[in-house]
Amino acid sequence: MTVHRTAVPGSAISEPVLPPALSEATRATIDTPALVVDLDRMDAAIARMADAMSERGVALRPHAKTHKSIEVGRRQVGAGAVGLTVGTVGEAEVFADGGLDDLFIAYPMVPAGPKAERLREVARRARLRVGIDSVVGAHAVADALGDDRGRVSVLVEIDCGGRRTGVAPSDAGPVAAAATHLGLDVIGVFTHGGHGYQGPDARAAAAEDEVRGLTDAAGSLRAAGVEPSVVSAGSTPTAFDSARGAVTEERPGTYVFGDRQQVALGSIAPDAPAAVIAARVVSVNTAARRFVIDAGAKTLTKDVPAYLAGHASIPELGAVVDRVSDYHGVVEVKDGGSLPEIGQVIVAVPNHICPVVDLFATFLVARDGAIVDTWRVDARGRSG
Numbered sequence: 567m568t569v570h571r572t573a574v575p576g577s578a579i580s581e582p583v584l585p586p587a588l589s590e591a592t593r594a595t596i597d598t599p600a601l602v603v604d605l606d607r608m609d610a611a612i613a614r615m616a617d618a619m620s621e622r623g624v625a626l627r628p629h630a631k632t633h634k635s636i637e638v639g640r641r642q643v644g645a646g647a648v649g650l651t652v653g654t655v656g657e658a659e660v661f662a663d664g665g666l667d668d669l670f671i672a673y674p675m676v677p678a679g680p681k682a683e684r685l686r687e688v689a690r691r692a693r694l695r696v697g698i699d700s701v702v703g704a705h706a707v708a709d710a711l712g713d714d715r716g717r718v719s720v721l722v723e724i725d726c727g728g729r730r731t732g733v734a735p736s737d738a739g740p741v742a743a744a745a746t747h748l749g750l751d752v753i754g755v756f757t758h759g760g761h762g763y764q765g766p767d768a769r770a771a772a773a774e775d776e777v778r779g780l781t782d783a784a785g786s787l788r789a790a791g792v793e794p795s796v797v798s799a800g801s802t803p804t805a806f807d808s809a810r811g812a813v814t815e816e817r818p819g820t821y822v823f824g825d826r827q828q829v830a831l832g833s834i835a836p837d838a839p840a841a842v843i844a845a846r847v848v849s850v851n852t853a854a855r856r857f858v859i860d861a862g863a864k865t866l867t868k869d870v871p872a873y874l875a876g877h878a879s880i881p882e883l884g885a886v887v888d889r890v891s892d893y894h895g896v897v898e899v900k901d902g903g904s905l906p907e908i909g910q911v912i913v914a915v916p917n918h919i920c921p922v923v924d925l926f927a928t929f930l931v932a933r934d935g936a937i938v939d940t941w942r943v944d945a946r947g948r949s950g
């Protein structure tokens with residue numbers, strides 16, 4: 567098996583990526599650009615995470631924002647996940663419609679106006695948890711739910727180092743006590759160690775921060791008279807390392823498909839990425855040693871972490887997509903690289919798969935290099 571190495575200029579990271587194989591015959595049938603998911607790799611990722619959490623005695627509640635697919639969510643729950651995490655009320659609505667109705671909306675909600683109505687409606691047909699990180703937010707959740715507030719559980723978010731949402735661990739107790747006073751059922755604390763994405767060396771420390779922060783926050787709740795039954799950590803780079811101690815639940819999302827970033831971080835193996843883009847070479851400039859594919863920012867996004875070069879890698883050509891416009895990706899062929907033929911279908915591995923999925927209506931499902939099914943991206947566009 568050949569592992570293609572994409573050297574990243576100006577970086578110490580040598581990034582091997584081995585995308586799933588797609589036969590030439592299959593490539594000829596694909597209407598490009600297409601999002602292709604290798605079923606066996608995806609199912610292996612689902613099983614690996616489920617088994618690891620089961621061994622550690624930690625509940626798994628995968629974040630469904632990566633796949634936005636009822637079929638994939640069902641497979642995760644079928645493999646042992648206790649429910650799903652979602653990022654928006656819109657995602658909660660879609661998954662509840664699909665019968666996946668144990669859901670955690672994992673951000674500090676401040677529901678008002680139509681959002682309050684929608685939250686209340688989904689709370690009536692799903693087992694729902696929501697996040698808060700302020701007393702103001704707790705009031706908004708309580709007001710939105712009105713007489714239905716007893717139907718929803720609440721978790722207080724803490725910032726363990728990611729510097730996004732969440733209170734300091736020591737402030738979790740007072741927020742929890744205020745929410746309880748408003749009649750909300752506070753069941754625990756959660757955090758997202760997003761700083762594990764800073765580079766391959768950041769993962770272990772971020773996992774440690776998640777465990778320490780959550781342990782302190784759980785103590786803060788107890789001191790405020792609220793017993794935390796759920797202590798929830800979650801990100802793909804930290805999931806294996808933070809599933810210990812006070813942590814009772816993990817919420818990784820990206821692991822289900824993986825991407826170029828997760829390989830570079832060392833969170834997944836080089837041959838684990840399950841979701842790739844099939845794109846067609848539409849222009850070749852032999853003199854300039856440049857070619858263009860029909861996948862640009864509206865397929866690959868413009869997401870480029872500091873430790874990766876380019877917008878995606880094309881391992882079979884040892885190349886990266888150097889520049890993107892809306893519908894086109896430009897590849898400057900480096901020394902030793904070969905130019906493809908016009909019309910050739912290539913396979914690109916996106917840097918960050920989650921926003922890529924949201925740009926497609928369907929997944930082409932592949933097994934052994936052939937397309938065997940098509941699934942909808944059910945929660946596509948449900949960003950609020």
Ligand SMILES: Cc1ncc(COP(=O)(O)O)c(C=O)c1O
Pocket residue numbers: 629651672673757758800801802803817818819820821
């Ligand atoms: C609150 C929360 N939980 C879990 C996750 C899943 O993390 P990852 O995408 O690293 O799998 C995210 C990702 O953004 C998140 O924001």
